[in-house]
Amino acid sequence: xxxxxxxxxxxxxxxxxxxxxxxxxxxxxxxxxxxxxxxxxxxxxxxxxxxxxxxxxxxxxxxxxxxxxxxxxxxxxxxxxxxxxxxxxxxxxxxxxxxxxxxxxxxxxxxxxxxxxxxxxxxxxxxxxxxxxxxxxxxxxxxxxxxxxxxxxxxxxxxxxxxxxxxxxxxxxxxxxxxxxxxxxxxxxxxxxxxxxxxxxxxxxxxxxxxxxxxxxxxxxxxxxxxxxxxxxxxxxxxxxxxxxxxxxxxxxxxxxxxxxxxxxxxxxxxxxxxxxxxxxxxxxxxxxxxxxxxxxxxxxxxxxxxxxxxxxxxxxxxxxxxxxxxxxxxxxxxxxxxxxxxxxxxxxxxxxxxxxxxxxxxxxxxxxxxxxxxxxxxxxxxxxxxxxxxxxxxxxxxxxxxxxxxxxxxxxxxxxxxxxxxxxxxxxxxxxxxxxxxxxxxxxxxxxxxxxxxxxxxxxxxxxxxxxxxxxxxxxxxxxxxxxxxxxxxx
Amino acid sequence: xxxxxxxxxxxxxxxxxxxxxxxxxxxxxxxxxxxxxxxxxxxxxxxxxxxxxxxxxxxxxxxxxxxxxxxxxxxxxxxxxxxxxxxxxxxxxxxxxxxxxxxxxxxxxxxxxxxxxxxxxxxxxxxxxxxxxxxxxxxxxxxxxxxxxxxxxxxxxxxxxxxxxxxxxxxxxxxxxxxxxxxxxxxxxxxxxxxxxxxxxxxxxxxxxxxxxxxxxxxxxxxxxxxxxxxxxxxxxxxxxxxxxxxxxxxxxxxxxxxxxxxxxxxxxxxxxxxxxxxxxxxxxxxxxxxxxxxxxxxxxxxxxxxxxxxxxxxxxxxxxxxxxxxxxxxxxxxxxxxxxxxxxxxxxxxxxxxxxxxxxxxxxxxxxxxxxxxxxxxxxxxxxxxxxxxxxxxxxxxxxxxxxxxxxxxxxxxxxxxxxxxxxxxxxxxxxxxxxxxxxxxxxxxxxxxxxxxxxxxxxxxxxxxxxxxxxxxxxxxxxxxxxxxxxxxx
Numbered sequence: 001x002x003x004x005x006x007x008x009x010x011x012x013x014x015x016x017x018x019x020x021x022x023x024x025x026x027x028x029x030x031x032x033x034x035x036x037x038x039x040x041x042x043x044x045x046x047x048x049x050x051x052x053x054x055x056x057x058x059x060x061x062x063x064x065x066x067x068x069x070x071x072x073x074x075x076x077x078x079x080x081x082x083x084x085x086x087x088x089x090x091x092x093x094x095x096x097x098x099x100x101x102x103x104x105x106x107x108x109x110x111x112x113x114x115x116x117x118x119x120x121x122x123x124x125x126x127x128x129x130x131x132x133x134x135x136x137x138x139x140x141x142x143x144x145x146x147x148x149x150x151x152x153x154x155x156x157x158x159x160x161x162x163x164x165x166x167x168x169x170x171x172x173x174x175x176x177x178x179x180x181x182x183x184x185x186x187x188x189x190x191x192x193x194x195x196x197x198x199x200x201x202x203x204x205x206x207x208x209x210x211x212x213x214x215x216x217x218x219x220x221x222x223x224x225x226x227x228x229x230x231x232x233x234x235x236x237x238x239x240x241x242x243x244x245x246x247x248x249x250x251x252x253x254x255x256x257x258x259x260x261x262x263x264x265x266x267x268x269x270x271x272x273x274x275x276x277x278x279x280x281x282x283x284x285x286x287x288x289x290x291x292x293x294x295x296x297x298x299x300x301x302x303x304x305x306x307x308x309x310x311x312x313x314x315x316x317x318x319x320x321x322x323x324x325x326x327x328x329x330x331x332x333x334x335x336x337x338x339x340x341x342x343x344x345x346x347x348x349x350x351x352x353x354x355x356x357x358x359x360x361x362x363x364x365x366x367x368x369x370x371x372x373x374x375x376x377x378x379x380x381x382x383x384x385x386x387x388x389x390x391x392x393x394x395x396x397x398x399x400x401x402x403x404x405x406x407x408x409x410x411x412x413x414x415x416x417x418x419x420x421x422x423x424x425x426x427x428x429x430x431x432x433x434x435x436x437x438x439x440x441x442x443x444x445x446x447x448x449x450x451x452x453x454x455x456x457x458x459x460x461x462x463x464x465x466x467x468x469x470x471x472x473x474x475x476x477x478x479x480x481x482x483x484x485x486x487x488x489x490x491x492x
Numbered sequence: 493x494x495x496x497x498x499x500x501x502x503x504x505x506x507x508x509x510x511x512x513x514x515x516x517x518x519x520x521x522x523x524x525x526x527x528x529x530x531x532x533x534x535x536x537x538x539x540x541x542x543x544x545x546x547x548x549x550x551x552x553x554x555x556x557x558x559x560x561x562x563x564x565x566x567x568x569x570x571x572x573x574x575x576x577x578x579x580x581x582x583x584x585x586x587x588x589x590x591x592x593x594x595x596x597x598x599x600x601x602x603x604x605x606x607x608x609x610x611x612x613x614x615x616x617x618x619x620x621x622x623x624x625x626x627x628x629x630x631x632x633x634x635x636x637x638x639x640x641x642x643x644x645x646x647x648x649x650x651x652x653x654x655x656x657x658x659x660x661x662x663x664x665x666x667x668x669x670x671x672x673x674x675x676x677x678x679x680x681x682x683x684x685x686x687x688x689x690x691x692x693x694x695x696x697x698x699x700x701x702x703x704x705x706x707x708x709x710x711x712x713x714x715x716x717x718x719x720x721x722x723x724x725x726x727x728x729x730x731x732x733x734x735x736x737x738x739x740x741x742x743x744x745x746x747x748x749x750x751x752x753x754x755x756x757x758x759x760x761x762x763x764x765x766x767x768x769x770x771x772x773x774x775x776x777x778x779x780x781x782x783x784x785x786x787x788x789x790x791x792x793x794x795x796x797x798x799x800x801x802x803x804x805x806x807x808x809x810x811x812x813x814x815x816x817x818x819x820x821x822x823x824x825x826x827x828x829x830x831x832x833x834x835x836x837x838x839x840x841x842x843x844x845x846x847x848x849x850x851x852x853x854x855x856x857x858x859x860x861x862x863x864x865x866x867x868x869x870x871x872x873x874x875x876x877x878x879x880x881x882x883x884x885x886x887x888x889x890x891x892x893x894x895x896x897x898x899x900x901x902x903x904x905x906x907x908x909x910x911x912x913x914x915x916x917x918x919x920x921x922x923x924x925x926x927x928x929x930x931x932x933x934x935x936x937x938x939x940x941x942x943x944x945x946x947x948x949x950x951x952x953x954x955x956x957x958x959x960x961x962x963x964x965x966x967x968x969x970x971x972x973x974x975x976x977x978x979x980x981x982x983x984x
Binding site for chain 1: 519521522523526527528529530531534535537538554555556557558559560561562563564566567568571574575578579580581582583584585586587588589590591597598599601610611612613620623624633639643644646648660662835
């Protein structure tokens with residue numbers, strides 16, 4: 001069973017699919033479009049969760065849990081939201097199976113156990129949550145509500161891809177309620193900042209923050225903000241969204257509060273989420289033809305130590321030398337694994353940990369022991385260094401930081417190299433075809449033009465960035481006035 | 493809105509239901525039998541999760557994630573398991589809604605989107621997991637597999653109660669695969685020990701470990717081990733189970749491995765789980781007529797500080813004195829909240845934090861400030877002590893430990909007081925009726941006798957304890973030989 005991957009140049013999509021499987025991150029399950037997240041993949045997701053959760057709590061949020069199933073009637077209440085998700089809902093219609101009378105080894109759906117009202121598996125939880133908030137909110141004293149939920153959701157996608165688009169996925173969804181519009185807008189912007197900080201400082205993935213065009217808004221939102229990242233193949237990936245929901249859900253579910261002046265008002269809302277899709281972004285931002293590269297801060301194992309030995313006696317000597325290194329690294333909060341398993345050769349292990357993206361590998365053999373050194377190899381650059389035993393700790397700390405910085409710089413450079421600014425539609429098409437990447441161009445602000453560009457080129461407006469070139473101009477397609485250039489790309 | 497609870501003596505069941513609602517732990521949702529876990533309740537669950545997760549990892553387990561939905565055909569494969577859960581399965585039959593042609597504001601299930609094969613929402617994941625393991629296991633080198641999953645599951649219960657029995661609940665389920673029977677038995681016993689340690693050392697809840705009688709086994713298991721706790725009202729609660737599954741799932745899903753001798757063998761299995769039911773156990777082990785009492789190691793907030801002040805100036809002075817205390821406590825890993833909100837009086841706050849079970853409350857007013865002291869009140873005993881500012885940290889650390897020990901001792905004493913040993917069936921019925929609690933009695937080991945006792949008294953065999961009186965005797969009902977007394981009780 002060779003572990004070699006198709007090269008990225010040969011077929012980027014194939015490389016991705018192979019990498020996810022071969023690096024033991026995830027696999028397809030027996031259920032159409034649903035994945036199994038394997039321990040190595042889940043370990044990275046746990047690090048993502050833990051870090052984001054800390055950041056949510058630092059910004060005043062608490063976690064809670066709302067039901068998986070949503071009664072159809074509740075789901076209908078916010079019309080746009082319902083319309084946006086109705087076509088991809090898994091529907092529960094019965095609550096019991098029974099033995100098949102014609103074959104006792106089989107089960108059939110019990111027709112007597114039909115639900116009076118169908119339940120849908122949550123594609124997102126605004127409906128059930130706002131129906132609940134109605135009872136929690138009476139006065140301004142009950143606001144704001146700052147709640148997050150870690151959960152599984154289901155959207156019955158027709159074409160699925162591991163991590164990037166699956167019927168079931170894991171995510172977090174924040175749902176907040178506020179007394180004023182400004183507070184809700186500020187909240188949705190704040191959470192976008194949290195996502196951007198997480199993307200850059202933990203995933204080492206540069207992102208562009210901005211607001212979505214109206215046609216790309218979340219169903220039920222007044223405004224959707226996004227962070228957009230650029231993958232190695234020049235396609236964009238929406239890595240997180242934060243929605244200012246206005247009073248849409250408050251009105252749909254009749255959620256009012258009495259303000260300080262004793263007047264009843266509708267509550268203002270936000271929601272925001274990131275999902276296991278981030279795993280796809282992480283993979284396609286950093287990895288290479290030899291496998292995964294995990295940014296150090298999200299690596300479940302940051303350092304692996306491989307002894308190179310013949311016979312048990314040598315192994316014992318090496319293990320004794322390794323023990324204080326392990327202790328020292330663990331005491332510094334570094335996660336380290338010692339792989340002294342005897343059913344694989346060191347060369348096999350080296351390739352395996354490279355494939356799995358472990359940031360640093362330490363090799364130690366009898367000659368190292370005699371010299372009081374170890375060999376430390378970086379996953380990102382493949383550079384190897386001899387380090388004396390007493391310097392291992394400080395070297396590892398430094399190199400983990402270096403790797404993070406190098407990964408970010410590499411990704412940033414790629415993003416810059418693949419970012420263009422064009423003024424003409426023909427040029428736009430040419431750049432899109434030949435180079436791909438992010439393309440800044442003027443747009444007249446209409447849905448028709450946006451739709452036409454999408455139809456003719458498959459490129460979409462990723463967002464209207466908060467920062468960057470704010471010069472006015474003329475729409476590249478219609479020549480009508482444009483307030484500023486917006487960000488286009490082909491996207492995942 | 494009074495927060496006063498029905499007393500436990502008056503109506504224990506009512507007290508429980510009110511407490512869960514009034515202490516903001518959970519509430520009923522719009523979906524029959526499904527609960528909303530509110531932030532305060534979820535905060536405790538997060539502490540439970542974090543601690544158990546650490547213990548699972550220390551014993552070599554890793555986390556992964558398997559699909560929510562299970563194809564009916566897979567679910568049928570292990571007959572007993574299927575039979576055991578078929579009657580309470582939520583079934584997904586369609587994957588799309590569409591606009592109701594007769595009313596554009598409504599959605600209906602799209603009959604064209606009927607699934608070829610129905611999917612059930614997992615009531616437990618053995619089926620989907622063992623179907624997956626088949627592809628992961630070829631040789632002894634691939635074993636053991638030591639995986640845990642944190643997930644939501646659904647069992648369509650007809651009579652539900654918050655935390656104790658809900659259609660959807662949160663849990664962890666470990667699923668391990670082993671080369672030998674002994675290794676699997678050891679694993680299932682080890683995980684029961686982990687649960688018992690957690691119950692006693694973190695929940696401050698004494699438990700009795702043992703093996704279930706065959707009729708009470710998990711559907712599909714060769715042996716089920718359990719920890720049983722005794723609630724204040726004298727009823728038992730099964731707080732965790734660990735199953736030795738033999739080769740049942742390996743045979744149902746054809747999971748074989750090649751052993752060191754090159755021979756194909758079926759794999760041995762275990763599974764083990766605890767759920768949000770533990771929240772119910774926690775509540776009914778410790779709480780009192782004034783509200784919840786949270787064991788300190790699982791309290792999201794361990795210490796609350798309430799300033800007693802008039803006017804902003806006094807508040808500022810107090811806040812300044814409180815800041816170093818907060819810093820000191822946080823630096824010692826203690827979670828502390830400073831409640832200087834101005835819309836509630838101190839008395840209201842005291843009652844509220846009592847109701848919510850915060851282990852320690854620190855009150856500080858101007859007179860305290862002048863004397864250089866604070867008042868520290870314990871939730872468990874209601875005792876108050878004056879403590880000098882410089883001693884707050886050491887006092888808090890000591891008292892948190894004292895509270896844990898006191899809660900455990902109290903619960904242990906209650907368990908002992910409510911444990912009886914009887915030799916005669918009439919006496920058994922009398923004790924059960926008048927005193928309740930755990931009752932040790934001889935049983936002839938047959939399902940008929942067990943069933944008769946259950947029918948006549950509602951008492952069930954909780955388990956056959958690993959420890960305790962091992963003397964032989966005669967069954968209290970039939971007079972037939974009994975190897976030892978077993979543990980009976982009325983149970984949740």
